[in-house]
Amino acid sequence: MGIYQITVDADSPPQILLGQNLGGAIVTKLEQVKQELISAADLAKAYNLSVTTIRNRLAAINQGxxxxxxxxxxxxxxxxxxxxxxxxxxxxxx
Known part of the structure; x- marks a missing residue:
């Protein structure tokens, strides 16, 4: 018996329950991983905006x-x- 980890990136939590059978495996543990901080450059690529625009709009939540x-x-x-x-x-x- 081995332990396998599946990573899911979604806007809402997946509909997976403890004890559920997924592809022949039983779900024994569910946990949400703390997200890392993301840079202004990465957000600029994702939202197709300039880095300066991202910095101006998100100045209130800057943690760097x-x-x-x-x-x-x-x-x-x-x-x-x-x-x-x-x-x-x-x-x-x-």
């Missing part, structure tokens, strides 16, 4: 130093996914 900007991936995702565009003026008349 002034030269090394590091962010919690969950909090960064929540702040970057909402639309921050400022709409000014009247609506366009078609």
């Amino acid at each position: 130093t002034g030269g090394k900007h590091m962010y919690n991936p969950e909090m960064a995702h929540q702040m970057l996914k909402k639309d921050n565009s400022n709409k000014r003026g009247r609506k366009r008349a078609n």
Whole structure:
């Protein structure tokens, strides 16, 4: 009998229960791994934004130093996914 580890990266927790049979194996342990901090450059690639834009939008949750900007991936995702565009003026008349 061996111990195998499966890593799942998802927005919501998977529907796996203790004692469940998965591919001939029984689930005996479930735990959530603490996420590492992610850099502004990695977030810029993921969201197709500039590094400067990422740093400006996430200045409130910066956990790194002034030269090394590091962010919690969950909090960064929540702040970057909402639309921050400022709409000014009247609506366009078609």
